[in-house]
Amino acid sequence: MTLSLVLQAIFAGVTNGIVYAFVGMGLSAIFKGSRVINAMQGEFAVIGAMTTVLLLTKSGWPYPAAIAGGVLAGALVGAFIEVAFVRYMAKKNASEDSFLLLTIGLALTLSASILFFIGRDGHLLPPIGGEGVLLVLDAVIQFHALWLIAIGIGATLLLRAFCHRTTVGLSMMAASIDADGAATTGINVGRMRTYTFILGGLLGALGGILVTPLISVDYTLGLNLTLKGFAAAVLGGLTNPLGAAVGGITLGLVESLAIIGISSSYKDVVAFSVLIIIMILMPNGILGRAGRRGG
């Protein structure tokens, strides 16, 4: 195992990890804001990526506008799911199990709809920043991966600033911490829950768009991303979107190092075995008890 191979694995791990982080942050934001475990979080990624592909290839939109359209599509689907289903079920005091079943059903429905309307073919988006690569000690890094890392870090910092420096972000946090306390402080708790779904949809879609130049997107991608995003969120403490970012990068790195250490066939087995060990040793997530707090 050479240094350049390890370096290559680390870059690949961070790149994949940031995609998992986006899905995990969205999942965590929705769980924190509504106590719904969103089993269709990976589908937001597929919606964002597919919308961008269609706007770019079928409608001829410029790439940045198509990306914006893809992100918007994720956000709108998030809002729709909250308003059409979650809000109604919450009024009826539905249990957490019912919400889980709802989102599993929606994930399968969306996946089937994509298969029906768009087909089973995979689609790729052009890399952001062009096809160029950077060589670091013989390790090859695509420009797109650098963009992905930069956007990932930027989005995480923006999310942190949004949560703590804007009234809407603070209100969303307050509503998720104590709904009654928030309501009697003049915060419309129902509206904040809609916003968390919009945020979850937006983050998931952005993750999907950023990964599509690296992995082709098709109707099956959602489930895989949901599982990875869920692992990332649990690793980070589940109720802390920023913890999910750390969890995503950890997962990506473990997975990537498993490939060079053992075999790509066993990467998921090794990665999830390591994650199980981490969770046994650190049951509150890799950030500890503090990871269960904050945004």
Next chain:
Amino acid sequence: MLEVTSVSAGYGALTVLNDISLKVDDGEAVALVGANGAGKTTLVRTICGLLRARSGRIVKNGTDVTSAPPHDLARHGLAVVLENRRLFGELSVRENLVLAETVGRKVRRGNMRFTWDEVTALFPVVKERLDSPVELLSGGQQQMVAIARALLLQPDLLIMDEPSTGLAPKVVKDILLVIKALRERGMGLLLIEQNVGIAAEITDRAYVMAVGSIVHEVGPGEWQSFLKDERLIRAYLG
């Protein structure tokens, strides 16, 4: 003025409040006393819109607020310090207060009854700990943050549910001093309290609750005779 007329409410099949009526005039301080399980907190939750009244009316300053959502309370000049304070523990003191101040500014359109400086001056300890996460504060300090947060909603009537529970006597004394100062500024008060001694010290009159109903009223100037009446105290307050 707050007027609750013939209100009934409950949870599921259980009816907790039966035909409750009470009134708090502008600037008046009224206590609601009763033993554990009398329904005091359920009444507070119903007035605040956290629990829907099954029948009856709740009117604030002439507006029917029976079906108003809880986030509209401040618009009607009402603020509540719920039992157990219900602060946002992960957020800092400042963040807790900023949220209320933002709502208060919208409600009063800048014509504030309580400015940030006035509120933090009332609670020096709050001012000192503005950047601390609320969950790291003591129970007494949290109670002060909860009252400060309620005041920044710019109410003319403050509802306080068991503000003295679990607090050291010195802290209770400090909080009572603040409540007295608020009363001097004309703030109306509905105090829900198990400790009748505290209720008698800061309110003009009281309603006594037992098993979901108002069973007795203590009128203005009647606190002392009520406190001396062991039969009534035993019967209603345990």
